[in-house]
Amino acid sequence: MRAITSLARVVGLQSAHLRFQSSSLFVDPSVVKQKLDSLSREQLAEFLLLSWHPIVELEQLTLASTKEAKEFWENMLSFFERRKRLHLGPFDNPAATDIGELARMRVVEEKAYTRKMQDLWNELKERAGKDETVDYWTFIKASDFAHTVTRAQLVSFLVSYGYANLQRKGNAMFLVPNAKPNPHLEGSPLSLPIPITKEALVRAK
Amino acid sequence: MLFFKRGRVPGARSWELKTGLGKGYTKILERLDENLKDLDLEVKKVEPQTQSDFKHVPEAGEEESRYFVRLKGTLAPKEARLCGWRIDNLAALAAALAIVVSKQGKSERKELENVIGNKAGRWRALTLMDTFLRSGYLEEDEEGLVKLGWRTRAELDLPSLMTLLAESAGPSVEDGAPVDEDQASMEG
Numbered sequence: 088m089r090a091i092t093s094l095a096r097v098v099g100l101q102s103a104h105l106r107f108q109s110s111s112l113f114v115d116p117s118v119v120k121q122k123l124d125s126l127s128r129e130q131l132a133e134f135l136l137l138s139w140h141p142i143v144e145l146e147q148l149t150l151a152s153t154k155e156a157k158e159f160w161e162n163m164l165s166f167f168e169r170r171k172r173l174h175l176g177p178f179d180n181p182a183a184t185d186i187g188e189l190a191r192m193r194v195v196e197e198k199a200y201t202r203k204m205q206d207l208w209n210e211l212k213e214r215a216g217k218d219e220t221v222d223y224w225t226f227i228k229a230s231d232f233a234h235t236v237t238r239a240q241l242v243s244f245l246v247s248y249g250y251a252n253l254q255r256k257g258n259a260m261f262l263v264p265n266a267k268p269n270p271h272l273e274g275s276p277l278s279l280p281i282p283i284t285k286e287a288l289v290r291a292k
Numbered sequence: 293m294l295f296f297k298r299g300r301v302p303g304a305r306s307w308e309l310k311t312g313l314g315k316g317y318t319k320i321l322e323r324l325d326e327n328l329k330d331l332d333l334e335v336k337k338v339e340p341q342t343q344s345d346f347k348h349v350p351e352a353g354e355e356e357s358r359y360f361v362r363l364k365g366t367l368a369p370k371e372a373r374l375c376g377w378r379i380d381n382l383a384a385l386a387a388a389l390a391i392v393v394s395k396q397g398k399s400e401r402k403e404l405e406n407v408i409g410n411k412a413g414r415w416r417a418l419t420l421m422d423t424f425l426r427s428g429y430l431e432e433d434e435e436g437l438v439k440l441g442w443r444t445r446a447e448l449d450l451p452s453l454m455t456l457l458a459e460s461a462g463p464s465v466e467d468g469a470p471v472d473e474d475q476a477s478m479e480g
Contacts, residue, residue, distance in 0.1 A: 114458050119394040123387045132382035138453035140362045144302040145295050
């Protein structure tokens with residue numbers, strides 16, 4: 088009996104398989120994959136749109152759902168009651184904050200990036216003075232490593248956007264501020280990676 | 293009953309319509325279908341699980357059949373965008389459905405994510421799969437296999453999709469290149 092049931096099951100599955108193969112839905116999975124790889128996103132989207140009839144759905148408030156919502160609202164415990172269940176301890180009242188504090192928390196930047204670049208460019212021009220050059224390492228060195236890296240990054244943008252030039256004399260590097268930004272319209276002529284090492288920072292005045 | 297969404301799934305079941313309209317509800321639906329033609333809409337009956345497992349159980353599912361009102365024609369890409377659909381998402385859905393159909397209605401989630409990933413980027417593939425499952429285009433069964441969902445059965449003309457796919461032009465090198473994350477996320 089079990090053998091006959093199993094046999095019937097096999098025949099049933101074969102029948103389902105044959106029905107599927109004979110339908111227009113049958114395409115070999117490997118062929119489908121190949122087709123999908125070869126088609127662009129636009130083509131695939133177009134095929135879907137040609138076969139797609141989206142359902143019309145309208146959402147509305149009904150009297151029953153409004154009653155249910157009202158009942159839920161009325162039976163709901165207050166915020167403080169619900170909070171008690173979580174054992175979160177005393178409740179801190181919300182307090183106001185300001186941009187300065189948010190900047191200290193690093194939620195927002197105190198100054199926009201372009202403004203920072205502008206300030207650094209002015210500082211560079213000031214420090215360059217009559218010599219018109221400043222030692223690269225002396226200029227980027229700050230009170231701590233994080234600030235040094237930030238200044239180095241800003242300087243890299245100053246040079247890329249033509250606010251300053253970087254000159255190499257032997258092992259030393261000098262920054263020369265431009266009076267007016269002189270952007271390289273055809274892109275930067277060269278790229279110069281500068282590793283920020285401890286030795287270089289120690290050598291800087 | 294058909295137009296307004298009352299629960300998670302839109303439309304109305306046969307027994308709901310029977311209760312509301314009486315035994316002759318099918319005649320009323322036929323009339324409604326006729327009247328909706330002018331608005332380029334139609335009434336669509338979806339039998340439970342017919343497309344997913346390719347088994348027909350007509351009597352058992354009749355009471356549970358669901359009726360929807362859907363667009364009779366199709367949308368242009370511009371109109372689809374206005375409905376909030378991105379080209380990436382449409383392409384990903386087409387790819388996912390094609391794979392599931394070619395695998396006789398069931399496919400592994402990982403495989404679908406890989407195929408979608410080639411079109412929309414790896415990270416987007418994960419979120420798109422969740423979106424398709426949530427919106428009912430795909431369903432995940434107890435074994436973790438992905439099959440066609442109720443919305444696909446209601447909205448998609450799968451034979452047409454598969455025919456278009458089968459008849460599409462052969463591979464071209466530039467189209468086959470995988471998409472990087474930035475490119476995929478730029479599409480508005």
